[in-house]
Amino acid sequence: MKLVLLGPPGAGKGTQAQLLKKDLKLIHISTGDILREEMKKESPVGKEIKKLVESGKLVPDEIVTQIVAERLKALDSKTGCLLDGFPRTVKQAQDLDRILKAIQQPLDYAIYMAASLPVILKRLTGRRVCKKCGTPYHVKNRPPKKEGVCDLCGGALYQRADDNEGTIKTRMQEYTANTAPIIQYYEKQGKLLKVDSDRESEDVQVDLLKKFKADGKFDHHQNTTRA
Ligand code: ADP
Ligand code: ZN
Numbered sequence: 001m002k003l004v005l006l007g008p009p010g011a012g013k014g015t016q017a018q019l020l021k022k023d024l025k026l027i028h029i030s031t032g033d034i035l036r037e038e039m040k041k042e043s044p045v046g047k048e049i050k051k052l053v054e055s056g057k058l059v060p061d062e063i064v065t066q067i068v069a070e071r072l073k074a075l076d077s078k079t080g081c082l083l084d085g086f087p088r089t090v091k092q093a094q095d096l097d098r099i100l101k102a103i104q105q106p107l108d109y110a111i112y113m114a115a116s117l118p119v120i121l122k123r124l125t126g127r128r129v130c131k132k133c134g135t136p137y138h139v140k141n142r143p144p145k146k147e148g149v150c151d152l153c154g155g156a157l158y159q160r161a162d163d164n165e166g167t168i169k170t171r172m173q174e175y176t177a178n179t180a181p182i183i184q185y186y187e188k189q190g191k192l193l194k195v196d197s198d199r200e201s202e203d204v205q206v207d208l209l210k211k212f213k214a215d216g217k218f219d220h221h222q223n224t225t226r227a
Contacts, residue, residue: 007113010120056170110186113197
C-alpha cells in the first residue's frame, strides 16, 4: 500500500504515521525528519535549507523530491510506504505521480487530515519530539511515560526550533498558499480520503483501518505475515 498523509502542521500526521506503520507494516518516509537529520549532520543540503526550515518556509521542490525519489526507488515492490509531509506543493504531487508510475506502484490514498486552528496551535506549542527516532509527544495530550524521555528508544525529547508562535504562522501561510491546493489535486484523482483530525489519533486510526478493510486494501493476513 502506498499512502500520502496530507494536512496542516499539527494535524497529527507524524502521530498517525507511527500508528499506521505498525498495523500496515509500512515504511515511514517523513521529509521533515529527513531534512532535520540533514541539518543535524550539517551536510551541504542541511546547511542550505536550515534558514528556510527554521523560519517555517518550504524547501525548494527539487531538493525534497530528489530525496523522496531515492527512497522510493530503493523500496522493493512488496513494501508499502507512508509519505508524511510530502508532497507539499502541486509540483511535488505531479512529480510523485511520475516517480510512482516509473516504479509501477500507484498511490492508494491521499489521507487528508483536517484540523481546526485552535487544535493545531495547542498541538504545536505543546509538541516534543524524540531526538533519536523522531516520535512525536505532547506535554499534555500524549506525554511520555518518563518526562523528557522517548518511550520507544530512550532518546531525549526536545522542542523543535520551528514550533513557536511566529514560525507557526509562517508555516500556516505556506500551507494555505502551496499545500492546500493538493487536496483538489487528489480529489480529482478519486484518491482523497478526508478525516476529522481534531479527534484523538487512535479514533482517526480506527476509521482509516475500517476504510482500508472495506476497500479490500488491508486484510488480516497482511497484519500477521512477517516479512
Ligand atoms: P509540520 O508538518 O509539523 O509542519 P514537518 O516536519 O513535516 O512539519 O516539516 C518541517 C519543515 O520542513 C517544513 O516547515 C519545511 O520547511 C520543510 N519541509 C518538509 N517537507 C517538505 C516538503 N515536502 N517540501 C518543502 N519543504 C518541506
Ligand atoms: Zn525515540
